[in-house]
Amino acid sequence: MTASFDLNPRRLVEPGEPATAMEIKLRRRSRLSSGIRYGVLLVFGLIMLYPLIWLIGASFKTNAEIFASPSFWPENPTLSGYIKGWETSTPYTFGRFFWNTFLIITPKVIGTAISCTLVAYGFARFDFPGKKILFATVIATLLLPNVVTRIPQYLLFRDIGWLDSFLPLWVPSAVAGDAFFVFMLIQFLRAIPRDMEEAARVDGANTLQTLVYIVVPLLMPAIISVCLFQFMWTMNDFLGPLIYISSVEKYPVSLALKLSIDTTEAFDWNQILAMSVLALAPSLAVFFLAQKYFIEGISTGGVKG
Amino acid sequence: MAELQLKSVEKTYGSGFKAVHGIDLTVQEGEFMVLVGPSGCAKSTTLRMIAGLETITGGEIRIGDRIVNDIVPGKRGIAMVFQNYALYPHMKVRNNLSFGLRLKGRPKPEIESATGDVSRVLEIEQLLERLPKQLSGGQAQRVAVGRALIKQPEVFLFDEPLSNLDAKLRAAMRVRITDLHKKLKAEGRPATVVYVTHDQVEAMTMGDRICVMREGHIMQVADPTTLYERPANAFVAGFIGMPEMNLLDALLIMEGETPYLTVGEQTIRVDEGLSERLTTGSGPVKLGIRPQHVEILPEGTDNTLSGTVTNVEFLGHEINLHLSVGAEAFVAVVPGDRLASVPGRGKTVALRPAGSRIHLFDRQTEQNISLG
């Protein structure tokens, strides 16, 4: 419960002068405060992360060992969990399931990036009749629990014959259906001064050329954030595939994992855990490579929103 | 190069606020026209309407022989230098300059040579491979000018381009811009320029003609000398010239052909041809006299106004003597070498405004009634 400024005791002492009792006390208090914080954060952080650490370690254990001790370190590390888990008990390997996930994520992320940029540009840079109302719908959709729309959406996709395909999973996003991203890009755009776009118009660019050559490069960090978030969310998406995909050969990773719990013998946990690690790996990798885009994106959406 | 014409141009915003009230202006081919006025006078709005960055809600704007109201900025034949330069931050200087030409699909050799020419003229050749963030203020400014120059537009627009620079740089850039204008004229490619500024020094030193604006209206359009010596109204008189012209409430009383001016409790008689210049008779007026045109005389001299010294500002080459005449503030400028003879604070002095330099403005309409 402290403010984020602190009196730096070092600055109170002229170099060369002996430290007074006051300075020593402040310095000690500052170090103590830091120490306590570090301690708490470290301990709590370890508790928080232990399930993940354990998960990775356990994926290299044998089944017997998993149930033997709470330690995460495998005594006899083995890849059998990975090898057998990859095979799965279906005619397909996990490779197939990852490929399916890829087939969903790629058009979804690309579609989202393009459509949300176009729409955000429209809202942020143009005035047109009914704009206020339309923008209000963006906010409304943001807060809308989509439990209400799920059933009719299913019926709609059934009627146009898109069941058991990937289309229902990415097409709505490709038409700027995710209000969160539209909103986030609009907020970023509002912070960019229009001078350069005006200069581009004077240079002879039309609105589309201005968007592509001037705005997009400036907006790139935000667009990357959007892509990263959409990637993560889609990797975790379960209910969507659950409703729309019925053939096992089209299962993405999330459904495949569920399948493996249903079909695998109760004591083959190391296989399940190994595949879980693989399922999480892309998200983790992407996150660590692009951390700052995540933090930037979520901060702008949340704080300036 | 082309002539620019504004006819009854108006700008009313969606909220109902009318920023520009039917202005008429003609800028000759090759002329350097300065739009000047205090903030809120709508000079930038007017400039942006010429550029097409604001829509025109009334009247028409003509560039050359075309009415450009409904033409997009890129096709009006204009180029603009922005206050914040508006350089494309992700492009090198070279590409900033050539962006417009590349959009038009001009052949590469043409783009190369145009870029080379412009960067030579503005002395930015060594900056071509840099990014805008690696440029100093002055360098960025020159690149912005270069971007405009390379398009060889019919009209050049400048939106307070020097206000982000420090005083010294501003003075240097002023000269550079006017030199460029003269150079183009000498080469047979005279540039029509509309230049917006709030700084009357820039206006006076750069403009062929100056358009003084106030709250969306044009107060006067004339060359610098005329504006200084023959201001059409009290606003222009007070705006142009440093220090500002003194404007005192007074009563003009004509006794036959002789004008008498009563300021507060005091009355003076004005000779030197003032009566020949007057266009109206007795009435309430504003007495305008520039600080440089006031004589300080020994106390008690006949036919003078009496003032009390409130402050003495020594500037080296001259002295600003702040006075209180009646209840109003008044400034007289005195040569710097007379510091010893200048009375101190609280002392009384005798003032006589030079009759040939007095301007009288109708108290109601603020129009100059002494232009003859």
Next chain:
Amino acid sequence: MGGDSKYLGYLYVAPYVAGLLLFTAFPFAASFYLSFTDYDLLSTPKWTGLDNYTKLFTRDRTFDRSLTVTLLYVFMTVPVKLAFALLVAVILNYRLKAINFFRTAYYVPSILGGSIAIAVLWRYIFAEAGLVNMIIGIFGLEPVNWFGDPSNALITITLLRCWQFGSAMVIFLAALQSVDKSLYEAASIDGANQWHLFRYITLPLITPVIFFNLIMQTVQAFQEFNGPYIITQGGPLKSTYLLPLYIYDKAFKSFDMGYASAIAWVLFAIIMVLTLIAFWSSKKWVYYAGDKRS
């Protein structure tokens, strides 16, 4: 700008409008209609008026149970999650060198937590012979029957959600860091101690963010599906049978679309009412520093 058609903007938002009508507005209206019908996907929907709703509120014990459990879940997870997020953000908001490391460490669970993989992991670690019981055993306590005992199962999924406080924490941290330092300095000179600084400066200035997080977390909590579905399948004895699960079962297992829509609308109404209460109450406690509503 001059020369631009005033309808140019429409061109850019067109995809959104199309999507809005097709995938949001139309389904929204349709689900309302469906809630007053009996629809089993085979024949056309049959209008039944308020039948679904009356059954829901008077004769459906499963619904009562599900509603209770859902409300319990939301009112447990949201305050706990926000409290942790704020607490950790406050602790982190100090000139520590490793702030980025810790921020990442706490954020990672929230990016992975919604996934099936983590739900699977949770199923293991709370199993009879799983990790949690093993650790409890080390402290000499009896192993807990997490999934067999109705009173414990809800706790497991509550913990799962609270574990993911990282995303809310990051937002709080950004807000805390955007508070003008000179305010703390001025208050200190006025004699404020650490608690005063937090209570009278920090807290009021971040109320907009608290409000934002509160709304987002509540709306999300009401729609939790993955966790209970994978870990407990809604059991035991429906002690973790959240409304989204009930809706799913009715719609995609029993194909009772009309009834499912009615449940969905009740859930929606609850969320809306709570959101509106939050908005209304926000006037009392949310402080906006430079309101720039456009």
